[in-house]
Amino acid sequence: MLNFALRRLLLACLVALTVSVIAFFLVRVSGDMAIALAGESASAEDIAEIREAYGLDRPIIVQYADWLGKALQGDFGESLFFPETVWELVATRLPVTLRLAMAGLVLSLLIGVPFGVIAALRPNSWIDRLAMTIAVAGQAIPSFWMGLMLMVLFGLFLRWTPISGDDTWVHFILPAVTLGYYSTPPIMRLTRSGMLEVLQADYIRTAYAKGLRPMPVLFKHALRNAVIPVVALASVQFGHMLSGAIVIESVFAMQGIGYLAWESILRKDIAVIQAILLIVCLFYVFLTVLSDLLNAWLDPRIRVN
């Protein structure tokens, strides 16, 4: 297991390094940063001066090494539009996004796991079919549209929730529901198939045979084993939510890093885009490793292969 974990971590470091190269060059190749900094109407001398002042006249590899070295110490440079440094900006915005993604994940686990269990206990019953139908139909609805429709229904017509902002927990209800909705079907499906498999295992029959009641068998013996891959999936889903938050945050005008990313992309605020790209990618890499390690810990076959 230790061997597997070390190999997996090494791979993750390589991926992270590659991703940092992509995050840096992707934004760089697109346009001249000196012109972006100086403004469209700047004179050639101004641009040349800025190029020198920001070190943009150095070879791009040197610039990359410099950027990465500073980034590792938490220095992502200055934003073109905000008075704060990029690091301060991200640090103030990140909690909103993490809170939103966490709320969405908890919601989808709270709905997905019980429904998955019920569906597995009564395969092909009406409740199983209903859950699957909602899942299939739901995947077809664009998330931003769903957010807007919830906003119209609960925010404008029923006036139960605020329609935008991130001040109180009430503001998080609609965005979290929207975000969580899309992670519920995969969680439900995995719980269902995991439970179906576990319920046929010999030790479950043994548990019943020695006279245990159905509920303890279900929860202590079956669900405990069926739910570990779900935890691994949940960590991957958490990553998807960080990415999905870009769309949802801009629908609900929540000041998270998703909204910050969108604003910065529209304004070509290069330092901020690079920082967010790198940070979100690193979250992804970390969550994938976590999920892989969980799965490997559960299933020795993965470790050996």
Place this chain on the structure above:
Amino acid sequence: MTDATASRSIDTPGGPLDPARALGPSPTARFFRRMRGHTSVMFGGSVLLLIIAVAVFAPLIAPHDPYEQDLFKRLLPPFWMEGANPAHLLGTDNLGRDYLSRLIYGAQISLMIGICTAVLSGIIGTALGVTAGYFGGKVDAVITFIITTRLSMPIVLVALAIVALVGGSLEAVILVLGLLLWDRYAVVMRSATQQARSMDYVSAARAIGCPTWRIVLSEIMPNVINNLIVIATFEIAHAILLEAALSFLGLGVQPPAPSWGLMIAEGKEFLLFDPWVITIPGIALSILVLAVNMLGDGIRDVSAPENRS
């Protein structure tokens, strides 16, 4: 043997020793028969065909020019509401453009992006997946690393950043999504190829000195093509949703094109008094994506090995 005796021979088509009769319908024929009997294939397929027909014949069907503005007829409500204008069945947008016509032309954009993206990413993903699965070893390790790297980049964020830099347009969205959505093809084709490669007929082909490209094209591809079709349908749906999201965020297809995502973005400020402005394109998007997904689900059910009799 003369023609006369040949025609009386017992192994003529339909005769008692006709191999076709002994084996029953061909796998392809059985596949299509099962497709016809499958509800979600039939439903998803019919709806999709209908939308494709609408998109193809848009100039004939659309009652108005989708770009023609009439500021005296702004935000006319659709037919089920009071004050509707019979000339504009689904009303007009805030520039007085006919909503039904824009919706009809919007189908072209969604389908074009969905299909072109799925083809582009399909070519990239299949090439990577088949190469990794067929050659294994170091080649496999390198391609697996590329796949892992791609999977650790959030699509929406990366797509937004690239589109912002190269400028939003139909072609840019297709190119960016095509270069990003190949991961599922690569993963599935890699393992499907690994399985197919260990088959005896592949070893046989190798033994008689078949060139690699021919083994891949004529021995491996026919056996993994089902997977390819299923993933392609899901990626079409995925691309359509992503285009809508990008256009909604202002970084996809640019105005005045009638992209459904863009129509929702433009309707957002009228959400309070005219929620139908965002409801209509949203429903159109959901129906299209649902139809494509149902077709994909159905084809997967039908072509799954455990369903083969």
